[in-house]
Amino acid sequence: MFFGIDTGSGVWNAVMLLLFLAIAILIAFLLRSMGIRGHRKRVHAGEPFYFGNEVPESAYIKASNVYWGFIKAMEKYYKPVMAEHTGNVNDYMAWLVLTMAGILLVIFFM
Secondary structure, X not given: OOOOEEOOOOEEOHHHHHHHHHHHHHHHHHXXXXXXXXXXXXXXXXXXXXXXXXXXXXXXXXXXXXXXXXXXXXXXXXXXXXXXXXXXXXXXXXXXXXXXXXXXXXXXXX
């Protein structure tokens, strides 16, 4: 096969891959162009479907109620963890790097 790399279990061809990818993108754009241009989103588009029934607010179960027992049992763990929660991605990445460094130190010096 032309421009292919024989891997022993098949042939990998970057040119054919790019060709098939271009054809797939072209088909996707053609299908998208056949859609209705003046379509507007429905008012209740993000809500779950309850077979036309209106569900009262009291029927919803909040996640804090569902996981109450688990959180109560793990309270000694969750209190310090929640105190460290800042919402800043840089803090989480720093913790990730420090944890990985600690794991690598343990692995290398064992």
